[in-house]
Amino acid sequence: MGTGxxxxxxxxxxxxxxxxxxxxxxxxxxxxxxxxxxxxDITTEPQMKKFKVHQVDxxxxxxxxxxxxxxxxxxxDIVALSPVCKHLGCTxxxxxxxxYPDEFFxxxxxxxxxxxxxxVEGTPPLAPLDVYEMDIKDGKVFLGKPMxxxxx
Amino acid sequence: xxxxxxxxxxxxxxxxxxxxxxITLIPISFNGEMKQSVAMGEFSTVLTNEIERQLHxxxxxxxxxxxxKSEEREKKLNRLKEWTSKLFEQGFQHLFLFTSDTEWKxxxxxxxxxxxxxxxxxxxxxxxxxxxxxxxEQTKQLLQIVTNKWQTES
Ligand code: FES
Numbered sequence: 001m002g003t004g005x006x007x008x009x010x011x012x013x014x015x016x017x018x019x020x021x022x023x024x025x026x027x028x029x030x031x032x033x034x035x036x037x038x039x040x041d042i043t044t045e046p047q048m049k050k051f052k053v054h055q056v057d058x059x060x061x062x063x064x065x066x067x068x069x070x071x072x073x074x075x076x077d078i079v080a081l082s083p084v085c086k087h088l089g090c091t092x093x094x095x096x097x098x099x100y101p102d103e104f105f106x107x108x109x110x111x112x113x114x115x116x117x118x119x120v121e122g123t124p125p126l127a128p129l130d131v132y133e134m135d136i137k138d139g140k141v142f143l144g145k146p147m148x149x150x151x152x
Numbered sequence: 153x154x155x156x157x158x159x160x161x162x163x164x165x166x167x168x169x170x171x172x173x174x175i176t177l178i179p180i181s182f183n184g185e186m187k188q189s190v191a192m193g194e195f196s197t198v199l200t201n202e203i204e205r206q207l208h209x210x211x212x213x214x215x216x217x218x219x220x221k222s223e224e225r226e227k228k229l230n231r232l233k234e235w236t237s238k239l240f241e242q243g244f245q246h247l248f249l250f251t252s253d254t255e256w257k258x259x260x261x262x263x264x265x266x267x268x269x270x271x272x273x274x275x276x277x278x279x280x281x282x283x284x285x286x287x288x289e290q291t292k293q294l295l296q297i298v299t300n301k302w303q304t305e306s
Contacts, residue, residue: 050284085209087169087209088153088162088166088169088170088208088209088210089208089209090206090207090208090209090210091205091206091207091208106209107207107295107299107302108169108207108208108209108210109169109209109210124169
């Protein structure tokens with residue numbers, strides 16, 4: 001390879017670093033998003049709710065679609081779980097495996113989670129589903145970022 | 153997983169879990185057919201992206217297979233077959249080709265992959281909510297096709 005190639009590589013590198021350096025990444029605002037769901041509509045059956053979050057990553061801005069399973073747990077508390085499987089990121093669904101109707105099921109490698117989001121031991125996922133930060137205002141649900149499950 | 157550096161790193165370390173490849177077939181044409189080709193490509197891309205997102209951990213979505221609409225039939229068929237046989241060679245067990253171009257339907261039996269034909273829905277004239285509903289409905293059906301194949305062939 002001639003000097004030209006070497007120089008070109010030298011010039012490109014700093015730019016690539018600039019693009020992906022996490023320090024330069026604008027933090028997705030920890031704003032809470034209105035997911036258009038009333039507290040009164042929440043049941044003990046997990047419901048899949050989709051909503052949009054605005055994200056800025058480097059110079060790339062986009063509206064990212066996110067989803068949450070929202071339901072009331074045994075104690076009557078409202079919970080919002082992320083449907084993203086903690087194994088390799090497929091989308092889990094509620095009650096779709098006839099053998100385990102009261103669990104979240106991942107179609108990709110048969111990962112399973114109990115209703116509270118904790119992974120069933122012996123199935124591929126090694127961690128519980130993430131839990132969304134949540135706010136209730138005027139009887140409506142607002143969600144923030146998905147955070148590691150308290151039992152993780 | 154997608155064809156980008158970040159996700160390929162994950163693929164390389166968890167290959168044993170990824171046995172399914174997605175490829176969109178996208179026609180390119182000009183003049184009177186241009187607009188229609190664009191719509192076809194757009195529609196299959198949107199759906200492939202969505203299904204890739206939902207089945208992220210077991211699938212690798214390759215860059216689209218693009219071809220000139222005017223390309224000789226045998227030629228493009230052979231080119232595509234070269235892709236699919238390479239992927240099988242690489243250990244992929246399930247191959248899905250997504251397209252809105254009816255021409256491929258005639259080749260369905262010549263291909264060793266599952267060809268999923270998606271009739272174009274004119275999304276540009278629909279309002280947001282209705283559009284989302286339709287896409288969701290379509291994705292649901294696609295999901296079923298893919299997961300059924302997993303169940304019956306594993
Ligand atoms: S991605 Fe969910 S079990 Fe593997």
